[in-house]
Amino acid sequence: MRKTPAFVLSDEAELRRLIELNPWITLVSHTSKGLVASHYAVLLDDSRDELAIVGHLGRPDERLHELGQHEVMVIVQGPHGYISPSWYDAETAVPTWNFTSAHLSGVPEILDPAENLRVLDRLVEHFEKHVDEPRLMRGTAENSAFADAISAGTVGFRLVPTRIDAKTKLSQNKPEATVDRIISELEGDGPYASETLASEMRRVRGEK
Template sequence: MRQNPSFVMTDVGEIRRLIECNPWVTLVSHTESGLVASHYAVLLDDAREDLTIVGHVGKPDDMIHGLGRGELLVVVQGPHGYISPGWYGDGPAVPTWNFVSAHLSGVPELLDTAENLRVLERLVDRFEQPMPHPRGMWAPPNDADFVERLERGTTGFRLTPTRVVGKRKLSQNRPGETVDHIVEMLRAEGPHANPALADEMARARAARSGS
């Protein structure tokens, strides 16, 4: 990511929030055959308070990535979107793209069957709980044989990152009134309406101003 120190995000709580709100990530490995990328949902490890994540890949992605044998890069992408130069006022300006993102790197630990089943169950529950009638992984018509076959088709992992790069580029290098105007434009109807990015910018602006 762009190495601009004014956009660096180092707060563990904020990066945990980013992961929790944006669990669909990109996994990248450098293998003998070249770069490999896959996309999966991950969760924060509920036994830890750091940036350790747990997840799984479907076989044969574990072999394709060489999972557990080398470094894995996990790219977490939060709200992002186009910012028009017209939103900066009458002065000279160029278009840009605002975003929140984090890169977590490390060698993952492979999970045993029991741990993998627990992570798979947590993952299902994470997205089923808001449903009107949540259907858990073990709920009928699924039975134990079905769930165990499902687990055997996956490889679970735990990643405690040894390197973390977080960036939050939300026009924080602009005057407060300019940020407020951009937030307003992102919330208005138009080709670049982006309420999620507007909310993220407003939240960051409030934190900076102490309100």
Template structure:
């Protein structure tokens, strides 16, 4: 991912927030047979305060990726969307795409079956907790044999990244007036490109920039 100082994204707390809010990721490995990619949900490691993540793959994806034996790239995709040049006013301009992306790379550690069960339980809890009637992993009609059979069909992993590349391209190179207009357009109900999550990310980024400018004043 090409980096640009204007769009650098390095704040660990903000990176953790984006990962937590966008857990569906892409796993990429370079193998003897070429590049392979898979898609799974991950969680931040609750025992760490860095960018360590935990997750699992279904067998045989562990063998396909060579999980634990080679570097794994995890691509986290935050909010993204089309930005029309018409939102910049009557000036020469072209369309662009605003986005938030994080790349985490490192050699993952393979979890024990008990650790994997804990991660699977956390994943279920993470998403079921928003349901009107949550279904915890261990509750009936699931029984322990069913759950452990499920676990044996997966391989859990923990990845502490040795390389992190993150980019938050959210019109930081535009004036405050243009940014406010773009945010308003993204929040407009009638726009085909309306996206409240992308508007929220823009607001967070520009509030931070404005605070930094005021601090230097």
């Protein structure tokens, strides 16, 4: 990403929040046969003090990515949306896109089957806990046997990034009056309305 000092995201707590709220990532590998990309859900690794994520690939994606043999990039995408120049006070302006995104790069560690199963168990519990009748991987003996079977079709990984390139571009370089108008348009009913993006802009600005 282009380096713009005003938009650099380096705070680890903010990075963790971004990942936790946006777990559906893009995994990119530059393999011996060219670029490969896949999409999976990840979790923050609660077993580590440093920033790390865990996830899995369905076989044979791990072979396509040559997982563990070289550096990969995980792309995390937060709230984003189109910003019209008609929302600015200035007479001359260009359209832009507000967004929050992070690129986490490093060589992933391949998890052994037991740890992979624990990660899968956590992943299912993380999302299922919000439904009325959660279906956990190990809720019953039958579920446990099924979990053992399906986990064999996956390959777990841990990524402790050695490079992080993250950016929060939410009109921080604009006058307060202009930011107010952008947020108002995003909260409206126009074609580019986005309550999620408006809420993130308010949060970054320090509003409750």
